[in-house]
Amino acid sequence: MNDVRKMIYGTLIGFILTLVVWFSIVYISSCGFSFTCNKGAPLIDRTPIPTLIPATLPVQGLGGDAAAFNKCQIAAVDLLGAWVTAGVPETDKFTFTDVNGQSCEAVFARDVLPLFTESNLWYPGSLSCSSCHSSDLAKALQNMDLSSYAGILAGSGRANGEPQGKDILGGGVWEDSLLYQMVYAPNGESLIGRPIMPLGRTADVPDKGPVIFAGRIIPTEETADATTTPSP
Numbered sequence: 001m002n003d004v005r006k007m008i009y010g011t012l013i014g015f016i017l018t019l020v021v022w023f024s025i026v027y028i029s030s031c032g033f034s035f036t037c038n039k040g041a042p043l044i045d046r047t048p049i050p051t052l053i054p055a056t057l058p059v060q061g062l063g064g065d066a067a068a069f070n071k072c073q074i075a076a077v078d079l080l081g082a083w084v085t086a087g088v089p090e091t092d093k094f095t096f097t098d099v100n101g102q103s104c105e106a107v108f109a110r111d112v113l114p115l116f117t118e119s120n121l122w123y124p125g126s127l128s129c130s131s132c133h134s135s136d137l138a139k140a141l142q143n144m145d146l147s148s149y150a151g152i153l154a155g156s157g158r159a160n161g162e163p164q165g166k167d168i169l170g171g172g173v174w175e176d177s178l179l180y181q182m183v184y185a186p187n188g189e190s191l192i193g194r195p196i197m198p199l200g201r202t203a204d205v206p207d208k209g210p211v212i213f214a215g216r217i218i219p220t221e222e223t224a225d226a227t228t229t230p231s232p
């Protein structure tokens, strides 16, 4: 009787020991001697590389969104004219009517200055005015600095850095100004028989220079409403 009992207990204890040893082997082989093992945590159901890039930019409207695209279009010479006629404001806005008949407003630094300082603007390959008429007055052609507001107002012929040279803005009367006469080129020729600007400009450039994007449409009550009230 005792023997049978011993056999049963022996088998049970043996079985439990085998289980303990077996689980220990499995645990230690995958986790080592650590209780902070998370190998058994449920699998996270997702791809390791995020496939959806978070959208951080504002939503772009499809088609003509009036609020996002409100630039005006005007010929370069007409934009210069509007600025001179408005009394050459440096920071104040001035207004003009663009080629589509829209009422627009512009500011010197953003809209007018690039006509003097950007290359490739008057025609592909054109030099900027300020590359020849630079702020280094001694070297600048016609001793004229067209690279800044002050320089443009100071005019030409400032060989010794005179604060004021020959006015090129016609005293505010656009069509009388030397600037107008040098950049307006009906049939590719200047009205006063001098080389047309930017120097090297060919006859295929339009009379009044290229039509460029400049200024902004002045919001009327109608368009202001349209931007705040989305259509259904």
Ligand code: HEC
Pocket: 115, 116, 122, 127, 128, 129, 130, 131, 132, 133, 141, 142, 144, 146, 156, 157, 166, 168, 178, 179, 182, 183, 194, 195, 197, 198, 199, 200
């Ligand atoms: C490649 C060099 C060059 C570039 C670029 C250039 N000019 Fe000139 N500019 C000249 C030269 C040379 C003269 C003198 C022309 C002459 O002999 O009548 C001149 C003369 C002028 C004059 C007359 C000044 C005076 O008192 O006689 C004005 C105004 C003028 N340029 C404006 C501009 C404007 C505006 C631009 C840009 C749209 C420009 N220029 C681009 C070379 C250049």
